[in-house]
Amino acid sequence: MNAFALILRRDLKIAFRRWGELATPLIFFVIVASLFPLALSPEAYQLRDAGPGFLWIAALLSSLLALDGLFRTDVQDGSMEQLALSPAPLALIVLAKTLAHWLVSGVPLIALAPFLALSFYLPLEALPVLVGALALATPTLSVLAALGAALTVSIRGGGAIIGLLVLPLTAPVLIFGTRATSLAIHGEPAVGPLYLLAAFAVLAISLGPLACAAALRVGLE
Amino acid sequence: MPQHYAWAWNKDLIVGLVRWFHSLASPPHFYRLAQRLSPWLIATSVVLIVAGTYGGLVLAPPDYLQGDGFRIIYVHVPSAYVGMLAYVMMAGAAGIGFIWRIKLAHAVAVSVAPVGASFTFLALVTGAVWGKPMWGTYWEWADARLVFELLLLFLFLGYMVLHAAFDDRDKADRISAILAAVGVINVPIIHYSVEWWSTLHQGPTIARLDAPAITLDMLVPLLVMILGFTLYFAWLVTRRLQGEVLERERQARWVQRLAAGEPE
Numbered sequence: 001m002n003a004f005a006l007i008l009r010r011d012l013k014i015a016f017r018r019w020g021e022l023a024t025p026l027i028f029f030v031i032v033a034s035l036f037p038l039a040l041s042p043e044a045y046q047l048r049d050a051g052p053g054f055l056w057i058a059a060l061l062s063s064l065l066a067l068d069g070l071f072r073t074d075v076q077d078g079s080m081e082q083l084a085l086s087p088a089p090l091a092l093i094v095l096a097k098t099l100a101h102w103l104v105s106g107v108p109l110i111a112l113a114p115f116l117a118l119s120f121y122l123p124l125e126a127l128p129v130l131v132g133a134l135a136l137a138t139p140t141l142s143v144l145a146a147l148g149a150a151l152t153v154s155i156r157g158g159g160a161i162i163g164l165l166v167l168p169l170t171a172p173v174l175i176f177g178t179r180a181t182s183l184a185i186h187g188e189p190a191v192g193p194l195y196l197l198a199a200f201a202v203l204a205i206s207l208g209p210l211a212c213a214a215a216l217r218v219g220l221e
Numbered sequence: 222m223p224q225h226y227a228w229a230w231n232k233d234l235i236v237g238l239v240r241w242f243h244s245l246a247s248p249p250h251f252y253r254l255a256q257r258l259s260p261w262l263i264a265t266s267v268v269l270i271v272a273g274t275y276g277g278l279v280l281a282p283p284d285y286l287q288g289d290g291f292r293i294i295y296v297h298v299p300s301a302y303v304g305m306l307a308y309v310m311m312a313g314a315a316g317i318g319f320i321w322r323i324k325l326a327h328a329v330a331v332s333v334a335p336v337g338a339s340f341t342f343l344a345l346v347t348g349a350v351w352g353k354p355m356w357g358t359y360w361e362w363a364d365a366r367l368v369f370e371l372l373l374l375f376l377f378l379g380y381m382v383l384h385a386a387f388d389d390r391d392k393a394d395r396i397s398a399i400l401a402a403v404g405v406i407n408v409p410i411i412h413y414s415v416e417w418w419s420t421l422h423q424g425p426t427i428a429r430l431d432a433p434a435i436t437l438d439m440l441v442p443l444l445v446m447i448l449g450f451t452l453y454f455a456w457l458v459t460r461r462l463q464g465e466v467l468e469r470e471r472q473a474r475w476v477q478r479l480a481a482g483e484p485e
Binding site: 147151152154155161164165167168169171172175176179200203207211214215218219221 | 372383387392395400402403406415417
């Protein structure tokens with residue numbers, strides 16, 4: 001557990017020192033979301049219908065954008081090998097790194113989403129569900145993206161492949177995330193999809209780091 | 222001591238089975254076996270596919286709702302089935318290769334992937350061709366199975382791209398095996414998510430094929446076609462696997478003797 005806290009602190013510190021990298025996915029998220037009404041139409045009814053789905057796609061893309069550096073820099077400067085040799089289980093270290101990544105990329109995204117949603121004319125009552133759905137879904141997205149990063153860590157310029165590997169796997173999260181949001185917009189209870197999102201998160205957090213650790217071990221050889 | 226004999230017999234059987242599996246995993250043994258087996262596979266599959274085509278196009282009665290349009294089922298369903306079978310086989314082989322470090326199992330996974338992707342693609346194309354006269358549109362997002370097939374195709378492509386991205390084949394085998402294993406957990410989730418999603422949407426109101434019980438003279442050609450496609454798939458995989466094994470073992474003496482045309 002000590003190793004977990006140490007890695008978490010270290011990764012957060014590194015992330016805040018490179019604040020440019022930290023901000024890029026968020027700015028990307030906001031820019032893409034602001035371009036959307038220009039591409040579709042400024043009509044309120046259209047934006048309200050398509051807005052939630054669009055927010056989810058933008059969140060998905062920006063969570064992938066941030067991931068390439070998650071393990072790559074550590075592998076390149078050799079610190080990942082030291083971490084893999086340390087007595088702490090590699091899966092736990094991976095979990096700490098993923099959590100750090102979620103804290104600096106997922107949480108700001110959750111905080112930004114309601115403002116973008118308001119600009120898409122989403123009703124105020126739907127916002128808690130949107131925030132809740134994002135809070136339950138972004139951990140799964142972070143784990144999946146960490147998996148993509150771990151699989152491609154020893155490929156030169158592997159960043160582009162991550163999307164291809166990970167995006168099909170995110171389909172269930174996307175389905176139930178948008179489902180919860182649009183149920184809330186129409187004033188219906190959105191508990192069902194939220195429960196499912198929580199189940200996906202539990203599954204991803206418990207099994208994902210093991211797969212990441214296995215992939216990192218092969219990648220380090 | 223009957224019990225004693227029974228145990229001895231069982232032990233012989235188990236040891237024999239293990240040896241057989243073990244010998245199957247040896248590349249030269251597999252190669253020889255495949256060489257003998259593949260003409261039978263392709264011959265049987267051609268016979269079955271020809272018979273199934275005749276049964277499906279000529280003997281089966283037209284559907285009371287879809288007329289002759291339903292007959293594309295004889296290509297669509299077998300290819301969709303083989304596509305899913307291929308994914309299970311790819312992931313299973315990759316998992317076996319990863320856990321027990323059997324090289325031939327990795328070769329199986331690598332050989333299955335493009336074949337499975339092709340059959341999945343065929344299922345999508347035939348589904349689109351079928352959709353046009355029946356649903357009035359080539360693509361129907363509300364149909365869960367169509368969307369699922371599309372995602373399955375992406376999973377195949379992801380596996381192939383990841384495997385191709387590595388220079389070191391051993392690394393490529395093992396890393397893409399992890400992706401395939403993750404896919405196995407995800408495929409049922411994706412399947413049921415898509416299904417649930419589409420039932421929450423307004424389902425297609427035009428009659429679906431699975432609702433009425435299918436009559437026997439329609440069903441028998443379909444089963445024959447499924448068996449024929451499966452054998453054809455097995456033949457394709459066997460031939461690809463032979464090529465894959467030759468390439469992987471190109472430094473081995475048995476391959477060089479084979480290339481020189483020497484008897485074993």
